[in-house]
Amino acid sequence: MILLQNVSMTLRAAGRPVDILKAISLEIPAQQSVAIVGPSGSGKSTLLGLMAGLDRPTSGTIMLDGTNITTLSEKQLARFRLRHIGYIFQSFHLIPTLTALENVLVPLELSEARHAAQRAAELLKTVGLSDRMDHYPAQLSGGEQQRVAVARAFACHPPILLADEPTGNLDSATGAQVIDLLLSFHRDFGTTLVLVTHDHTLATAMQRVIGLRDGRLESDSLSIMLDPAQSPSFCTGEAR
Numbered sequence: 001m002i003l004l005q006n007v008s009m010t011l012r013a014a015g016r017p018v019d020i021l022k023a024i025s026l027e028i029p030a031q032q033s034v035a036i037v038g039p040s041g042s043g044k045s046t047l048l049g050l051m052a053g054l055d056r057p058t059s060g061t062i063m064l065d066g067t068n069i070t071t072l073s074e075k076q077l078a079r080f081r082l083r084h085i086g087y088i089f090q091s092f093h094l095i096p097t098l099t100a101l102e103n104v105l106v107p108l109e110l111s112e113a114r115h116a117a118q119r120a121a122e123l124l125k126t127v128g129l130s131d132r133m134d135h136y137p138a139q140l141s142g143g144e145q146q147r148v149a150v151a152r153a154f155a156c157h158p159p160i161l162l163a164d165e166p167t168g169n170l171d172s173a174t175g176a177q178v179i180d181l182l183l184s185f186h187r188d189f190g191t192t193l194v195l196v197t198h199d200h201t202l203a204t205a206m207q208r209v210i211g212l213r214d215g216r217l218e219s220d221s222l223s224i225m226l227d228p229a230q231s232p233s234f235c236t237g238e239a240r
């Protein structure tokens, strides 16, 4: 579960404090899929970064699966993130000097996982890239790079996957493949999935849509389709 209580974020821009998030309280139960939508600059990336522990709020509390991440040391936070959170960036953020396989190996080796190489290869197979394992990011298309990033984010089997506009740099067909992958982890492993998107169709594939405006929660709507097994394939629109 992700629990935010009165979370505010104030940054300084041009010497003045700017309130980027204003007293946000929010509860996302385990296994839910959530879209965060809102105009550019409304605070979506900031909010997601706080949930991931990439940043710390100015005030307020963030609990992930019962742990208050706002009070952890940097070292504790890094270790917590490795086991609990998978994060996917709009621009993939793969390490350019490592192959696809080596990129997926990074979190596995950091967490001292057993059979790391085998697990990394299986993950790349799951995302449809068994024949691209030894390729470097520059040798892969955008969609392939994002699928490597998805495999890396899911490598340690985190209970929470967060994605900031994961399809923002992809064409719609390629983007749909990436979303189907994220939804398949959500469905098959009960992974909590929170993604930021501009795409309305994508947002409605999630069980819940949260709207942000000017750093505040503007809307919060739950779809009736709560059983992930009932959610249609995003690529084909067919029921599973």
Ligand SMILES: Nc1ncnc2c1ncn2[C@@H]1O[C@H](COP(=O)(O)OP(=O)(O)O)[C@@H](O)[C@H]1O
Pocket (backbone or CB within 6 Å): 011, 012, 013, 018, 020, 038, 039, 040, 041, 042, 043, 044, 045, 046, 047
């Ligand atoms: N490091 C920063 N310093 C100052 N202002 C920032 C910083 N990062 C983001 N902002 C501002 O915070 C607001 C929200 O940013 P962001 O969370 O990236 O919005 P979104 O993802 O919804 O487009 C924007 O007005 C942005 O300019």
Ligand SMILES: [Mg+2]
Pocket (backbone or CB within 6 Å): 044, 045, 046
């Ligand atoms: Mg953003």
